[in-house]
Amino acid sequence: MDHQGDKAKIELTLPNTFPDQLPCIRLLDSDKAIPRAHIERNGVICIAPSTGILLDTARPHRIIAEVLERARKVIFNTDPKWQLTELQREFTAYWPDDLATHSICAIPKDAGEIAAIEVRPKRHSARKWQLFGKDRRTVEAWTSRIGWMAGQDLKPAFLIVFNSLFEPPRFSRKVNLRDFMSLIRSHVSSDSWSAFDAWLNANRLPVDLLMAAPSSQGEGSVVFGARLWSAREVVPGFRPGKCPSRMQMHSAANTPINRLAVERLDAEFLIQRGGGRPELLPQKAMLLGCGAVGSHVAVGLAAAGIGTLCLVDKEQLSSENVHRHVLGMKHVGVNKAEGLAEYIAGRFPHVVIEPDQRDILTILSQPRGIPDGCNLVVVALGDETLERRVNMTLGLTVRRVHVWLEPLGLGGHVLVTGFPEVQGCYECLYKEDGDHGLVNMAGLSAPGQTFHRSMEGCAGTYSPYGCVDAEQAAVEAVRAAIAVLLGEVATPYLQSWVVSKRGILAAGGQLSRRGESLSIGCSTTEEGFGQAGCTVCGGGRL
DSSP states (O other): OTTEEEEEEEEEEEEEOOOOSEEEEEEOOGGSSSSTTTTTTBBBBBBOSSOOOOOOOTTTHHHHHHHHHHHHHHHOOOOOHHHHHHHHHHHHSSSSSEEEEOOOOOOOTOOEEEEEEEEEEEESSSEEEEEESSSSHHHHHHHHHHHHHEEEEEEEEEEEOOOOOOOOOOTTOOEEEEEEEEHHHHHHHHHHHHHHHHHTTSSSOEEEEEEEOOOOTSSSSSEEEEEEEOOOEEEEEEETTOOOOHHHHHTTTTOEEEEEEEEEEOOHHHHHHHHHHGTTTOOEEEEEEOOOOHHHHHHHHHHHOOOEEEEOOOBBOOOOGTTTTTSSSTTTSSBHHHHHHHHHHOOOSSSSEEESOOOHHHHSSTTTTTTTTEEEEEEEOHHHHHHHHHHHHTSSSEEEEEEEEEGGGOOEEEEEEEOOTOOOGGGGGEEETTTTTEEEEEEESTTOOOOOOEESSSEEEEEEHHHHHHHHHHHHHHHHHHHTTTTOOOOOOEEEEOOOHEEEETTTOBHHHHHHOOTTTTTTEOOOEEEEEEETTTTOOO
């Protein structure tokens, strides 16, 4: 391959799956393989993302021509500014040696002395990690939530926050301790350097460093690590372990550091990487009802980024509910709130879970029924009488999301309320009907019908809906919760959707006027549903 008189020797390999997979192009010139932007340690040229590319498989010759052209642009682009920008953008691909570690440290909040502890599963396993954490207590709490345990040895470690990102060293270059210390000093603030220097003088090698620098793309941080060690176990003139730190550092000045790859497990990184909202971490939500719908709501809230969840349910999980509940057979006979807390902690160990097995009305009757700092209450009870009581008790004192389902896969509802001095609440949906008594006017099925099913008599009655229905209701409830917590919603609204009318009609049921007016697959959002004279919110149409 050549370009304006310059030549490069390459190797093009067609995989067995070609043309459904891109060819591999490797630069064979050893002097060009280390490192330049988009050229890996082994000379392979990064010409496209590894996934998500649309290939015109009917024209394989075009694919080859295009990848060769992309490779040409990478190999012969010698613009220093472009090279630096691209190298910094993919810094973590060029930095590490063969060593790797993990971190749950908050970046950059945990800057300063941190803990580095070996962790492993409680059961006998060869699998083990070194984990950076704010301190031992933080590491032990995190590992216990996923069923692991922390070792006894705590290694000296420090988190350094750089002001700017530097160019990664060449793959083949060994960075010695002296040069590395100079690099740190030139890229951190004077206060940060003084703190690090003092800490280093108080500890003996080897030590591990966790480092963070602002991303060249202006979003988030680049996180990487290093291990500082001494090639000499004993410094001449000193007994083992007795050499002053400063002398030990001087003796190790020419010792190469180990460059560590860091796998980030901290909450902000995982939440953002998973499509959540890190700004929700300080928020606290209370969930009333951990049944099928509530269990999916709880997981959704945790995945969205909410940092603290208070889960309330007095009942145990029964075997007939496992097919639509997040928890499975393993948790049958376990309190739903406790089981859900265990499940969420294992999946999202950064989330603080507060399970509560008390009766809901007992909790709400207490002076501090709503936990301090609670920003939102989600009500997923599936019991209209109890839900009305919750609405009456809380009134407009706390923002709420009510979620419930229609029977037989017909559809569901989400109601947002609890805004001070803004009318519209769950009670506003109810109206006296001459034939059927109190009726929920938002209902999609006609009043006066009973759709509960029973396979075991009265003791085995249940509401006929499935896991997919519960998941969809939870998705809508979580979306509403996120909007409320982020301040995107400031007035009450009612959202209703219709999934299928077939089940209810096949069972001989009838639709309400509202149910008949909504098309299958339709979702509608209404404001101004407040009833004049409502005893809870004051009523009046908005």
